[in-house]
Amino acid sequence: MTADPPAPRRTGKAGSGRRGALPIALDAVGGDYGAAPNVEGAVQAARAGVPVLLVGERTRLHAELGRHAGSGTLPIEVVDAPDLITMDDHATDVRRRPEASINVCTRLVREGRAAAAVSMGHSGATMTSALFTLGRIRGVDRPAILTHLPAQGGFTTLLDAGANTDVRPAYLAQWAQLASVYLRVLEGHENPTVGLLSIGEEDHKGSQLVLDTHALLRELHGQGRLNFHGNVEGNDIFKNTTDIVVTDGFTGNVVLKLAEGEAKVLFGWVKDALTRDLKSKLGALLVRGSLRSLAERLDPSTYGASILIGVRGLAFIGHGKSDARAVKNALLRASRAHEADLVSRLEAAFAEQAGPGTVG
């Protein structure tokens, strides 16, 4: 069941072309809980038909696999990578440790031997590794983390959720375009609306960055390159006023963590309220089922992981506290993105508009 790292072989068309049977490379020891949830999630994904390469310390991964009866017949292989970037390391350490598991994952993608890299480990290291190993799509200055938040009527797509803290208007405009293609290709949204996160709906409200970005998005809208709705505010995210919300990676990261943290605390309060007295406890027995499906909807594991969009290959970044369900969903999502040929579609969209305009 172990695949020794084969000799490097470049395909030239990283992340595109060879669809279907290609496995997903999972950084299988990354994340706060180590190998256990990663391997369990991989087993679940493999049972659902997605082949997986478990990348990490071979002995640990084999031991973990051994705990899942029948895993020997599943499309799972172990790729040895004894070095691991931990939360105590700096993101940049990844550049001088080529044998770290995340680097092995992204190299497998670059060499056309894996469809995507997925990691629940050090986010910064994953971004750095993906960026330097896979490179950027032509016309994209900075890749961004694209994530989904539950919202009225479905979900709102938010980016950048944390890859870039200090940004320029052109980055946000590129992200809006990347996300538009993403939703078209993966979710069948033909003409998704784009909102620019600000502190007022009015065009003249916001920071200098927002004012400049607003003008740029307006221009791209006029050229038919995206469907710009205008400024949106914090409360519009859960209202799903627009399909996509673009913002800098600082604000986006705060938004993502606040949204998750608030859902957790509020749900805890609802639970407390339901056990406050005998009457409430009795009622709680009756509403338990309904509330459980709501809790599931709010659980970040439902989305699995966020894509690092704009790199020339598929890379997904998950929560350090991911459980097996999150790992499984991340692997399925990665597989879907590969089957839809997402990276080629993104490249094509940016190639089309090369020439005049700010992007391209």
Added chain:
Amino acid sequence: MTADPPAPRRTGKAGSGRRGALPIALDAVGGDYGAAPNVEGAVQAARAGVPVLLVGERTRLHAELGRHAGSGTLPIEVVDAPDLITMDDHATDVRRRPEASINVCTRLVREGRAAAAVSMGHSGATMTSALFTLGRIRGVDRPAILTHLPAQGGFTTLLDAGANTDVRPAYLAQWAQLASVYLRVLEGHENPTVGLLSIGEEDHKGSQLVLDTHALLRELHGQGRLNFHGNVEGNDIFKNTTDIVVTDGFTGNVVLKLAEGEAKVLFGWVKDALTRDLKSKLGALLVRGSLRSLAERLDPSTYGASILIGVRGLAFIGHGKSDARAVKNALLRASRAHEADLVSRLEAAFAEQAGPGTVG
């Protein structure tokens, strides 16, 4: 019941000194719903012992007051101000319309004839009016909007919630100090902890603004001027990791609106879940009481309004969609701040540290 605007009389110690009997000036036609909730809230506050000056178009306010039986015996007076800044106006319009109701409110404070100005109307106009009429506390570069968010174990104090979109590290350091004094004076928190909103707990994570502010807060902590905990993340706000969270006014405004919007949507989902089927509906009847007190805790009206901290006088900015309860709570809060002599205490704290250091 009508008080004509008396001849201007400056007290020299605006916002301090004459405590107790001084009324609160309410911009009584401001806000999305006009006079009705303002007057109703004023009547409730007056019944609770807080005298109010209703500032706005005299005829409308008298008509509205007439709808409240017995209001003639309450400590409420009407101050005529026919001009009103609406949401269609720019915040800067306030400077060339001296008779606009919000300007009359802040002038009443400056002249020592009102304890505080409270408005549910145009936030930008209120800030501009307060800043230009009342001036800044010596040592404060930019006033900030200080607000409270419900959190585990109580509430978290957040600033700036939207007054300043483009900021400098020194502003955030001053806000941290202003909020520390505020919590000491009004909430009895002897040594409140300060968190700097970032995208990672680690000192080296964040935007350039955060890195520079972090260094400054560390320095002030070393000098015993505040109790700096370090960086906090979006999820720490509802966890109440620190008493105070400081951030720029762009991020803070997004946080505030997202937090309110998410609570609203999530609570709506809980309600939907509780009416999904007969079993849930039955259970809902039993848990209704417990959930109602939770809903109240999450309702922004509970806090009433946010203080514009750093101006030389008391000014409170409320939600455009404020109901009578929010107006009442804002007036009570304003009265408490006046009775606690907040502005003088803030001035004293900044005067003490004049001299060396970044602030002063």
